[in-house]
Amino acid sequence: MRLSRLFTLLLLVTSLGACSKKTVSFNSRTDVPALALNDTLATSGDTTKAPSLDPKKVAALTKAQEKAAKDKERAELRKTKKKKNIFLGERIKKGFAKSGPKGKNQVLEIFYYLKTYKEPNAYSTTVYYFNPRKRKIFRAATELNPATDKVLHGPYKKFQGGKLIETGFFAVGTKHLRWEKTTKDNVLTSKIHYEMGFPRDANVTYYDTDHKLVKEVVPYVNGKLEGEYARYQENGQRDWSGEFENGKKVGEWIKYWGFRNRRHYVYQYGESGYDPEVAEPTLVKEYNRNGVLVYEKDKLDKRDAITDRPGRKK
Structure with missing residues (x-):
């Protein structure tokens, strides 16, 4: 009788000891819920757009997410294209x-x-x-x-x-x-x-050594006079302006009064630099110091009323 009780007691102790040292494999499933641990190296912002690890959920959401992503991409692209x-x-x-x-x-x-x-x-x-x-x-x-x-x-x-x-x-x-x-x-x-x-190939000369007061701009293209010509007075006001084409003066050439860039005389050269060059230009317009037109070829001539005209006898 004593032996049977002792044997029963030993079995009970053994079973209690085994339960206290239970080992759980990483591959095993336990009924005890695991404790939730916070990952200090990750934030919610890092994982908000992370894909699901559940393959079924991925397959189910891919089409919707893909469509939304494409729509967003197109919208962003339209914004960047709208310069x-x-x-x-x-x-x-x-x-x-x-x-x-x-x-x-x-x-x-x-x-x-x-x-x-x-x-x-x-x-x-x-x-x-x-x-x-x-x-x-x-x-x-x-x-x-x-x-x-x-x-x-x-x-x-x-x-x-x-x-x-x-x-x-x-x-x-x-x-x-x-x-x-x-x-x-x-x-x-x-x-x-x-x-x-x-x-770009213009020859520019200056009044000063600091190259701030432009004196004359002579336009060159491939070594030939071509483009807009300009000459300035020392006060920065225009003196002459005109245009070269094929090495010849063409169109209107203007002589200025020397203040407020007001025109004085307007001379007419040939229309094209590929026509014979005009040796003596034609005076087509003249303005007084106030900028008023006083002469226009074949239309208007009020020059007799001018008292400050160069060379006029008083």
């Missing part, structure tokens, strides 16, 4: 102007201008601006009006009858970078590279 109109650091606005009769000869110009007025460089040989009321591009003959004149700045294209005939860029009213002219048959007729209004 702000900025050229050389300046905000610009698009414009266009039409001229001539409708059809094959109608001219369309597409261009940009500064949203906020900026004064062109005083030494710019020619300044271009857009007048919204007249819907036309002009070459500045006098000082610009900040309230009405829109300074051209940005890409420029000119079409005739739907055919591209001229391309280039403006920078604060002056021609900049490469300008090309072509015929309606896409034959290149002219290509000039400008740097803020000056032909």
Whole structure:
């Protein structure tokens, strides 16, 4: 009897000892819930967009997530493609102007201008601006009006009858970078590279050793006189301006009074540098010191009323 009780007691002790030293394999499943431990190397932000590790859930969510991701990507792409109109650091606005009769000869110009007025460089040989009321591009003959004149700045294209005939860029009213002219048959007729209004190969001379007071700008392209010419007085005001083509003076050449860049005399040379050169230009316009037109060839002549005209006998 004693032996049977002792044997029963030994079995009970043995079973209790085995339960106190239970070993759990990593591959085993236990009914005891595991303690949740916080990973200090990860945050909710790191795992918010992490894919699920459940293959069934991945398969179920992939199509929806993929569609949402693509839609988001397209939206982001549209945002990046929607570029702000900025050229050389300046905000610009698009414009266009039409001229001539409708059809094959109608001219369309597409261009940009500064949203906020900026004064062109005083030494710019020619300044271009857009007048919204007249819907036309002009070459500045006098000082610009900040309230009405829109300074051209940005890409420029000119079409005739739907055919591209001229391309280039403006920078604060002056021609900049490469300008090309072509015929309606896409034959290149002219290509000039400008740097803020000056032909890249222009010969520039100065009044001072610091190269701040420009005296004369003589345009050269491939070693030949080509482009806009300008001469300035020592006070920075214009003295002469004109244009060379194929080594010859063409178009209007202007002599200025010497203050406020006001015109004095306007002379006319030939229309093309490929025609015989005009030895003696024709005086076509004359202005008094107040900027009033007093003479226009075959139309107007009020020069007798001028008392400050050079060479006039008093």
